[in-house]
Each structure stands twice: as C-alpha cells, then as structure tokens.
Amino acid sequence: MYNIPVIAIDGPSASGKGTIAQLVAKKLGFHYLDSGALYRLVALQSMRSGTDFTDEIMLTKIARNLDVFFKGDKIFLTGRDVSDAIREEQCGIRASEIATYPSVRIALITRQRAFRQPPGLATDGRDMGSVIFPDAILKIFLTASAEVRAQRRYNQLMEKGISANMAALLQDIQTRDARDSNRSVAPLQHGKDAKILETTDLSIAEAMNTVLQWYAEIGTNSV
Ligand code: DC
Numbered sequence: 001m002y003n004i005p006v007i008a009i010d011g012p013s014a015s016g017k018g019t020i021a022q023l024v025a026k027k028l029g030f031h032y033l034d035s036g037a038l039y040r041l042v043a044l045q046s047m048r049s050g051t052d053f054t055d056e057i058m059l060t061k062i063a064r065n066l067d068v069f070f071k072g073d074k075i076f077l078t079g080r081d082v083s084d085a086i087r088e089e090q091c092g093i094r095a096s097e098i099a100t101y102p103s104v105r106i107a108l109i110t111r112q113r114a115f116r117q118p119p120g121l122a123t124d125g126r127d128m129g130s131v132i133f134p135d136a137i138l139k140i141f142l143t144a145s146a147e148v149r150a151q152r153r154y155n156q157l158m159e160k161g162i163s164a165n166m167a168a169l170l171q172d173i174q175t176r177d178a179r180d181s182n183r184s185v186a187p188l189q190h191g192k193d194a195k196i197l198e199t200t201d202l203s204i205a206e207a208m209n210t211v212l213q214w215y216a217e218i219g220t221n222s223v
Contacts, residue, residue, distance in 0.1 A: 001085070005030075005120040007215060008128035008136035011094065012188060013176045014156075016199055016207065017124040017142045022073075023208045025122035031212035033115040035125030035132070036095065038108050040086035041066055041077055043094035053094060056101045063107035065066050084160060089172060092105050096176045098185040099126075108120035129194050137193040142207070148200050 007024060011017040018034055025032035042063045051058050071074040075083045085091065098104055105127075112132050115121055127130070129139035142153075147193075150170040157164040180188040190196060195214060199207045 003150050004116050004118055005138075006116060006128075006133040007120070007122040007138045007140070007211065008133050008194075008209065009122070009124040009140045010126055010128050010130070010188065010191075010194065010216045011124070011140075011142035012180065013173050014153040015142050015144050015154060016149075016204065019147040019204055020142060020199075020207050020211060021122045021124035023204070024211050024215075027208070027212060028120060029118050031115055033121060033123040034055065034126075035108075035111060035112055035123060035128060036092075037075055037086060037098045038063075038066070038068075038111065039104075040091050040094040041068055041075070041082070042084060042104060042108075043091050043098050044086050045077060046098070047091070047094060050128070052102055053097060056103055059098055059101060060103040060107050063104045066118055081139060082183040084135060084162070087157075087160065088162060089157070089164070093172060093176065096179050100179065100185070102185045105131075105185055112182070126188040130189070130191050131186045137218055138210070138211075139191060140197050140201060140214070141190040141194040142197045144198065144200045147178065175212075 009017045009021045022032050029048055042059060045062050045066065046053055046059055051062065067078045073083070075086065106117060109132065115123065116133070123133070129136050147170065150173050153169050153173065154164050154166055197207060197210055
C-alpha cells in the first residue's frame with residue numbers, strides 16, 4: 001500500500017489544482033481523487049435533507065454514510081448524477097463551512113485513503129500532503145492570485161451554463177481562503193515539504209508539465 005506513489009496537490013479555492021491533478025493522473029495512468037468533491041457532497045446532501053448546518057453530529061453521520069459512486073468524471077449521490085450540482089457556488093461555500101468540523105473530516109479519511117491504488121494516485125485538496133497522505137512522494141502547493149482564480153471560476157461556471165457574478169465570486173473566494181486557512185483542524189497551509197507552483201501567469205499545459213517534470217526528477221533521483 002505505502003509504496004504506491006501519491007502526488008498531492010493542495011491549494012486554495014479555484015486555483016486550478018483539480019484540473020492539473022486530473023491531467024497529471026491521466027498522463028501517468030494514475031487514479032484521481034478530488035477530495036473537495038467529498039466535502040461538497042456532504043454539503044449537498046445536508047442541504048437537500050434540510051439538515052441544520054451547525055449540527056456536527058448529523059453532518060458527521062452524513063459524511064460517514066455518503067452513498068457516492070464515481071464513474072469517469074461523473075459523480076453520483078444515492079444514484080443521482082450530481083456532478084454539476086456540487087459545483088454550484090452555494091455548495092462550495094457550505095462545504096467550506098462544514099469542513100471546519102473535526103469529526104466530519106475524520107469521517108472522510110478512510111474514504112480518501114481508499115483511492116490509493118496501483119499504479120498511483122494524483123489528488124487535490126487542502127490537506128492531502130499534510131494529513132491524508134503525509135508520505136506522498138510529491139507535495140505541491142498550487143496557487144494563483146485571488147483575481148485570476150475568480151476569473152477562472154467565472155469561466156468554468158459560464159461554460160457549464162451556470163450564471164455568476166465576478167464581484168461576488170471574488171468576495172466568496174477571499175472569504176473561503178480566510179476560512180480554509182484559519183480553521184483549527186487541517187488548515188490550508190503551505191507545508192515546508194511542499195513545492196510551490198504559482199500559476200497566475202502559467203497556462204494549464206505549463207502547470208501540468210511542471211508537475212510531471214518534478215515527478216520525473218524524483219524518479220531519477222531515487223534510482
Ligand atoms: O476544492 P473545493 O473548492 O472543491 O473544496 C470545497 C471546500 O471543501 C473547500 O472550501 C474546503 C473543503 N475542503 C477541505 O477542507 N479539505 C480538502 N481536502 C478539500 C476540500
């Protein structure tokens with residue numbers, strides 16, 4: 001299990017880490033885990049069931065019993081395709097709030113680690129390198145300016161036909177950054193053992209190639 005390589009890409013909201021991790025996984029033939037999707041699924045299920053979002057015990061129960069199924073880039077919750085629903089801004093905001101509860105985070109640990117399967121895993125989130133896969137072979141902190149991230153999120157939503165407002169998106173991103181970075185459990189932070197990948201001025205292909213190059217260098221250096 002533990003010699004299965006993990007590439008852990010952590011970073012703030014809308015930094016593009018999901019896109020990059022997914023592309024890296026594809027290039028290397030690795031499995032892919034979008035850990036944020038799990039928090040978004042808990043958020044969606046709690047909204048749909050009318051659960052009080054301050055009820056940590058109920059939220060933990062939802063996290064523990066999530067009936068989720070991943071198929072390609074589609075995500076099914078209790079048999080329904082929720083791939084687009086979990087991307088809505090409201091769901092992301094609620095996910096960020098729910099993610100501050102320690103017992104919700106604990107309830108999702110085993111599910112995340114189960115994605116570590118041969119020949120390897122590329123994953124993205126906030127605590128992939130620090131908590132979930134501390135022995136990841138490559139840890140990356142991927143970031144970009146808040147303005148560029150708001151623009152990327154805007155484009156992403158527009159492509160999906162979801163309406164959005166730039167000023168509101170920027171405000172949400174800044175609020176989410178503050179909450180994800182300042183919470184007491186598993187905060188988003190740049191770990192000392194993570195390489196920084198600043199993508200404000202990089203294309204998706206350039207960012208992906210940098211990650212692949214770093215991974216190849218590890219392979220070369222460890223022979
Ligand atoms: O990556 P994302 O924007 O889809 O994540 C949604 C929220 O989930 C994010 O604001 C914080 C939380 N999250 C987390 O706390 N830890 C992770 N590993 C991934 C996401």
